[in-house]
Amino acid sequence: xxxxxxxxxxxxxxxxxxxxSPFKVEYGKLMMWFFLLSDAFTFSSLLIAYGALRFxxxxxxxxxxxxxxxxxxxxxxxxxxxxxxMTFILILSSVTMVLAVEAGHRNAKKxxxxxxxxxxxxxxxxxGCQALEWTxxxxxxxWWGSIPGKEKLAEFFDLKAAxxxxxxxxxxxxxxxxxxxxxxxxxxxxxxxxxIINIIITINVLKGTYEKRGSYLMIEKVGLYWHFVDLVxxxxxxxxxxx
Amino acid sequence: xxxxxxxxHAEGEHGETLTKGGIVKVLxxxxxxxxxxxxxxxxxAPHYAKIKEYANPVYILLxxxxxxxxxxxxxxxxxxxxxxxxxxxxPTLFIIGLILVLTNESHYWFxxxx
Numbered sequence: 001x002x003x004x005x006x007x008x009x010x011x012x013x014x015x016x017x018x019x020x021s022p023f024k025v026e027y028g029k030l031m032m033w034f035f036l037l038s039d040a041f042t043f044s045s046l047l048i049a050y051g052a053l054r055f056x057x058x059x060x061x062x063x064x065x066x067x068x069x070x071x072x073x074x075x076x077x078x079x080x081x082x083x084x085x086m087t088f089i090l091i092l093s094s095v096t097m098v099l100a101v102e103a104g105h106r107n108a109k110k111x112x113x114x115x116x117x118x119x120x121x122x123x124x125x126x127x128g129c130q131a132l133e134w135t136x137x138x139x140x141x142x143w144w145g146s147i148p149g150k151e152k153l154a155e156f157f158d159l160k161a162a163x164x165x166x167x168x169x170x171x172x173x174x175x176x177x178x179x180x181x182x183x184x185x186x187x188x189x190x191x192x193x194x195x196i197i198n199i200i201i202t203i204n205v206l207k208g209t210y211e212k213r214g215s216y217l218m219i220e221k222v223g224l225y226w227h228f229v230d231l232v233x234x235x236x237x238x239x240x241x242x243x
Numbered sequence: 244x245x246x247x248x249x250x251x252h253a254e255g256e257h258g259e260t261l262t263k264g265g266i267v268k269v270l271x272x273x274x275x276x277x278x279x280x281x282x283x284x285x286x287x288a289p290h291y292a293k294i295k296e297y298a299n300p301v302y303i304l305l306x307x308x309x310x311x312x313x314x315x316x317x318x319x320x321x322x323x324x325x326x327x328x329x330x331x332x333x334p335t336l337f338i339i340g341l342i343l344v345l346t347n348e349s350h351y352w353f354x355x356x357x
Binding site for chain 1: 323330
């Protein structure tokens with residue numbers, strides 16, 4: 001009897017024919033990418049809504065006027081300094097995460113542990129800064145659905161520009177407050193969950209879960225999430241603090 | 244790889260990864276771009292009207308550069324298979340559609356309100 005397999009029964013080996021994944025990444029990592037893609041749409045929708053409301057407004061609070069304090073140190077006159085520190089922290093914690101991934105490729109458990117701990121610390125520092133920033137704005141009178149009194153509010157606007165009056169300032173000030181707390185809050189929530197996930201993964205590293213598994217691929221997956229949080233911050237920073 | 248084991252060996256197959264030197268290089272680029280943004284926002288834009296006029300598009304361009312370096316190198320997408328790169332990058336083009344629609348709409352809102 002012939003052992004030849006008919007053509008249709010032959011095992012397919014090429015990608016797109018079911019032989020192996022055309023993406024050549026592990027399932028969980030591919031799903032992380034697709035989740036991040038959907039999350040990118042969510043954040044873009046929020047930021048584009050912010051853009052649309054700002055484009056349709058007569059005036060808008062000046063970033064250099066709203067954000068000019070370093071909580072606990074400088075009361076005013078230092079625009080962008082505090083957010084600069086926050087950006088620096090987040091970029092650095094992204095770097096420590098890449099270093100953890102790099103150590104994972106070499107199966108160096110000790111190095112992975114330390115870089116993961118550094119990343120968690122960076123995450124907590126960022127969250128602490130954001131809490132200070134929120135508290136500061138809240139004390140100024142901004143919150144969801146509330147704005148500072150007339151005189152205080154006028155400090156945040158360029159009063160010489162056309163179309164600036166009490167009505168437009170109140171409208172734009174309120175829109176600014178709602179959008180700022182919603183978008184930085186949603187980002188901060190991502191940072192928070194990222195820190196929690198990083199802590200869980202660090203515990204697993206310490207327990208030797210990935211050593212037994214023979215691969216530190218999980219570090220790469222949470223790394224993707226963490227870098228995405230940094231990526232979103234780059235955009236939030238530009239659109240709330242620079243533009 | 245034999246046909247019986249179609250699962251993916253995650254690492255070591257796509258040999259190119261980021262070395263420590265490469266990581267530092269990307270960090271320097273990201274910090275430099277951020278420094279340029281601060282330079283424009285704090286010194287150039289307040290003093291030169293011409294620069295202030297073009298500041299926003301420059302900020303957005305610099306932000307996109309930063310986004311590229313984060314996604315390509317930190318998230319390693321540049322070294323993945325072309326099909327994965329396209330699967331992630333092409334759908335984000337829908338975002339451009341939403342930007343066009345809503346900026347157009349926002350100008351209409353402006354006309355309605357003021």
